[in-house]
Amino acid sequence: MVLWWYDSRLGFTLSSIARGPAFESRISASFGNKLDILINCAGYMAPAASISSSDDDEYWRTFEINLRGTYRVTKAFLPLLLSNPDGLKTIVNFSSIAAHNLRIEYSAYGISKYAILRFTEFLMAENAGNGLLTFCVHPGAIMTKLAERMPKAVLAGLKDTPEMAADTIVFLTQERREWLAGRYLSCTWDVPELLARETEIVEGDKLKMRMVLKGVVLFKNSMFLPIHTISVPGELASAHD
Numbered sequence: 001m002v003l004w005w006y007d008s009r010l011g012f013t014l015s016s017i018a019r020g021p022a023f024e025s026r027i028s029a030s031f032g033n034k035l036d037i038l039i040n041c042a043g044y045m046a047p048a049a050s051i052s053s054s055d056d057d058e059y060w061r062t063f064e065i066n067l068r069g070t071y072r073v074t075k076a077f078l079p080l081l082l083s084n085p086d087g088l089k090t091i092v093n094f095s096s097i098a099a100h101n102l103r104i105e106y107s108a109y110g111i112s113k114y115a116i117l118r119f120t121e122f123l124m125a126e127n128a129g130n131g132l133l134t135f136c137v138h139p140g141a142i143m144t145k146l147a148e149r150m151p152k153a154v155l156a157g158l159k160d161t162p163e164m165a166a167d168t169i170v171f172l173t174q175e176r177r178e179w180l181a182g183r184y185l186s187c188t189w190d191v192p193e194l195l196a197r198e199t200e201i202v203e204g205d206k207l208k209m210r211m212v213l214k215g216v217v218l219f220k221n222s223m224f225l226p227i228h229t230i231s232v233p234g235e236l237a238s239a240h241d
Contacts (some may be wrong), residue, residue, distance in 0.1 A: 043066050
């Protein structure tokens, strides 16, 4: 069983899920106590505005939907995912390239999408022993209702398709790939090239968000993981010991 948000069987919007626990009582009845894959793809973007001129409610609603919504849905369905011994136990969280760039007047969106990267990594670290696989993806530059709020110059570059993103999601979920779990991936990347770089990615612990300072690994001790930068498959940079 695969669950996308919004799913009509539950009758909830993601914004209502973010605000309360009432929907949780319907989960088992709706899905027969079996779930293989959860895909958190709902999102919101506040109208363009600098931080100083932003509307408080619009700014925070971006976090309520993008981050708190992802958290609430994940928390509610995690027991169902993990209780299926033969299931794929996979969660795919939608982030964005906005997590990595600095587009002024869209800070709430970029920050919330960055937080989803770290949320995905923490979720994997906490549940790897239970068989969970988590992935964080940038779906591509796709023209959506949400994207219509972007500047016209940006809209002209939205050339990717929903089908491309769907193909990547199928690739990530059709079989268990533990070595990719807990990492960021872009649906625009070349999949064969990504697969060919498995050893490099795993040994360098790449495609995760970390801080580097002139190639020096920060906080490398028994309490912290090695620190690496994130980059696309063509230029997979990493910090060096």
